[in-house]
Amino acid sequence: MTDKTDKTGTLNDAEITRYARQLILPEISDEGQDALKATRLAIIGAGGLGNPALMAATNAGFGHITLIDDDVIEGTNLNRQFLFTPDDIAQPKAEIAARHAAAQNPLISVKARTSYFDETIADEVMAGHDIIIDASDNAPTRYLANRTALAHDKPLIFVSAIRFEGQLAVFSAPLDGDERAGCYECLFPQTSSIAPVANCATVGIAGPVTMVMGSLAVLEAIKLVTKAGSIGTSLAGRLMLFDGLGAHSDIIKTKRDKNCPACADL
Ligand SMILES: [Zn+2]
Incomplete structure (x- = not known):
C-alpha cells in the first residue's frame, strides 16, 4: 500500500506490510509503530478481558507482551474467552x-506467565514493563496493581466488565510526563465496610462486552505510546462507563484524592 523506502525507523519489510493500515494513520505513522515495537506491555489476566486485549495488542504490534494468569480454562469461560476451545479445558489460560x-x-x-499477580511478582512485573493493563477480576489484584504501578511510575490501564456494563480508565502518569491523574484507589477507596464485589460468576457477563472493553483498553495503550494520545484525548483522569444494554457510554472526570493512601504522598 505504501512506499516506505525513505524510512528511518526500525521497521523491517515484514512489519511495514503487516502494519500498513496503521502506518498510514498520521496519528501512528512510522514513528508510532516504532514506539509500539519498543513497548513492553503486561496484561494481568487472561480471561474475558485479557483475551481481546492480548489479540488487539498482538495485532497492533506491541513488541513485547507478557500475559499473566495462574488460572485454568473452564467450560463456563467459553462464552467470552474466544481464544479457547473445549479441547483447552483445564489447560493454563x-x-x-x-x-x-x-x-x-x-x-x-509474547510470553505467558502462569503465576497469580501477587506481592511476589508485582515489583518485577512493573519494573520490566512500560505499560500495564489490569484485566483482572478481583479487588486484591486491582489494588496491588495500582500501588505497584504508582511505585514504579508506570501507566496503568484499568478495565472491567460485568453483566452488560464495562469500565475503563487510565491511571498513573502518562508516558509524556504530564501531570499525574488520580489512581484506582482514589476512585475506588479500600474500606473495610465495602460490600463484596459482584463478579461474573454470580451475576453474569455478556461476551461482546468483554471484547469491546478489552479492545478499548489496548486502544488507550496505543494512544499512550503514539502521537494519537496527544492528538486525541486519553482516558487519564477520566472513567468511561459503557452500557451495552442501553447502547451508550458516559465519560466522567475522576479526581485525585489528596488523602488517598496509595498516591497522596507521591
Ligand atoms: Zn490515589
Missing part, C-alpha cells in the same frame, strides 16, 4: 492464549 498470539503475529514476543 495464559499459555494457551499466548500460543495463539505468538502464532497470530510472529514478529513480536
